[in-house]
Amino acid sequence: MPPLLARLPADLWTVPYAGSRHPGSPAATARPDLALGANCQLYAYEVLRHFGRPLPPLRSAELWADRTATREVPDPAPLDLLLYSPDGTAYGAHVGVWMAEDSVLHLCREVGHPAVWHPADFAARPRYRRLVGVKRPLPAA
Secondary structure (H helix, E strand, O other): OOHHHHOOOHHHHOOOEOOOOOOOOHHHHHOOOHHHOEOHHHHHHHHHHHOOOOOOOOOHHHHHHOOOOEEEEOOOOOOOEEEEEOOOOOOOOEEEEEEEOOEEEEOOOOOOOOEEEOHHHHHOOHHHOEEEEEEEEOOOO
């Protein structure tokens, strides 16, 4: 198991998928505890927060457009965010966290709980077949 994955607390391995619990949603704002579930973005941001890299509650298109808290990079490094979509557009894109070489931690409806996939696993599914790009969280100012 990659070292970063080994440092993930048990409660982040048991988060159920809940599509209505996304950044800025009334449900997530009122009760931010992930035990009630999360979508891919909320989950990825909590993983980053655990490792000391908090991000604002951006939706996928906002995350892709952001140049304040993140920057686009050509190749992923540990704790970078990867955005996937059917057609390469950022709106509604799925978000995962690069944990180690060819290991992307994410939360999706298909699995229902956190999972680690190889990039080829995303490419094999129409919903995630295109990598929109990679975003690196910037150090907090």
